[in-house]
Amino acid sequence: MKLNCVIVDDSAIQRMVVNKHVSNSLHLKLVGEFSNAIEAKNFMSYNEVDLIFLDIEMPVINGFDLLDGLKKKPQVIFITSKPDYAVKAFDYDATDYLQKPITNARFDAAIRRALQQYSLLKDAPEEDGTHIFIKSKLKKLKVFTNRIKYVEAYGDYIKVITDDETHLVLSTMKSFENDLPSERFVRVHKSFIVNIDKVEKFNSKYAEIGTIKIPLSRNKKDDLKRALSLT
Numbered sequence: 723m724k725l726n727c728v729i730v731d732d733s734a735i736q737r738m739v740v741n742k743h744v745s746n747s748l749h750l751k752l753v754g755e756f757s758n759a760i761e762a763k764n765f766m767s768y769n770e771v772d773l774i775f776l777d778i779e780m781p782v783i784n785g786f787d788l789l790d791g792l793k794k795k796p797q798v799i800f801i802t803s804k805p806d807y808a809v810k811a812f813d814y815d816a817t818d819y820l821q822k823p824i825t826n827a828r829f830d831a832a833i834r835r836a837l838q839q840y841s842l843l844k845d846a847p848e849e850d851g852t853h854i855f856i857k858s859k860l861k862k863l864k865v866f867t868n869r870i871k872y873v874e875a876y877g878d879y880i881k882v883i884t885d886d887e888t889h890l891v892l893s894t895m896k897s898f899e900n901d902l903p904s905e906r907f908v909r910v911h912k913s914f915i916v917n918i919d920k921v922e923k924f925n926s927k928y929a930e931i932g933t934i935k936i937p938l939s940r941n942k943k944d945d946l947k948r949a950l951s952l953t
Contacts, residue, residue, distance in 0.1 A: 802822065805821055
């Protein structure tokens with residue numbers, strides 16, 4: 723098994739260091755190396771990438787911003803000289819967080835985690851329908867998007883309300899919105915995303931899903947109408 727990986731770091735020296743570690747691994751195939759997030763994002767839009775070795779502090783667009791802008795998110799191993807970002811890194815469901823300078827043993831341990839995670843996702847039983855994986859209560863859960871009714875901001879978390887249950891997920895609304903099919907889900911308020919298939923009716927103030935009234939921002943009403951093909 724080999725994972726297609728890219729290195730994203732504005733330091734040429736650090737890219738060379740990580741490149742050497744990657745070259746020594748039997749389980750990695752380097753498919754791209756980038757000095758900035760914009761080039762990396764463009765590449766990943768058209769190429770299959772399983773794993774990113776990502777620096778956090780980069781000019782213009784930092785590592786977190788890059789992940790927020792990706793529609794399809796590979797696994798990520800953050801590489802940084804500072805420990806300060808560790809908590810935020812794992813909010814982004816990081817596979818690992820390596821602090822410079824990187825030792826061979828620590829790098830190998832991170833790759834083992836990446837391989838285990840890759841196998842877990844690939845071995846999950848396939849069912850019909852579009853789905854996403856969410857991390858709730860320290861577990862990876864497969865959730866079919868057609869069963870999601872709406873998503874609600876909840877402090878540093880979001881609540882994912884499905885036909886059957888509610889999941890509490892450590893994520894930003896923006897990041898989670900990027901994981902959802904844009905043709906089916908619409909951000910109708912700063913704190914709410916709705917599945918348009920679940921919307922039963924709406925007016926100038928609310929979109930209704932069952933007995934739940936979801937606030938509708940004035941500037942988002944047209945987005946909902948377009949999604950429902952009412953314009």
